[in-house]
Amino acid sequence: MTHTISHTDDNFEQIYLVGVLIDPNSREPDLYTLVLYNEVARTDANRPLTYEDRIVFFRNLKDAGRALALGDIAFRKYGSAPTEVEHVYNVAQALAVVADGAIDEDSNIGAFLNELLDFVAIRWKIPDNYRSALSALADYATFERDIDAFFTHSHKRTETRDAILWCLGAIAMNAIVLP
Secondary structure: OOOOOOOOOOOOOEEEEEEEEOOOOOOOOOEEEEEEEEEHHHOOEEEEOEEOOEEEEEOOHHHHHHHHHHOOHHHHOOOOOOOOEEEEEEHHHHHHHHHOOOEOOOOOHHHHHHHHHHHHHOOOOOOHHHHHHHHHHHHHHHHOOEHHHHHHOOOOHHHHHHHHHHHHHHHHHOEEEOO
């Protein structure tokens, strides 16, 4: 059965392959997943591929097609998985910048935090103080690189770091990694 992708001038829905770099000594992503951006059926929200309500990760790029086959119709309608990594989220670097860094050299904090919030929203309700801390920094980091200046203005580094760690734990508890 062939599934067509509905298209309108305002439809920007797209499936992307993203990498997650966990090991600070690694140069390549430790994990990959597929993310549906601007999903029309969900008022242009973004979400990772899930199977039985769990986020699907895989270690090898060649498993992207296998992961896609596990997804719901919103993912499978694309027929084949993307082969190019669109973005790599560097977890260790993001934590280091939030904990001690002054400048977000690669301008990755905003994108990382927004993706983190999307991944957690699949299944968990983020505590309000953590959501507020992450959203404020994500909004700021979208346009600014001086993270130190953000924390100088009454925002707490420790609470923001703790919020990231809470979200990473929630994602880990709600994930499967393909063998």
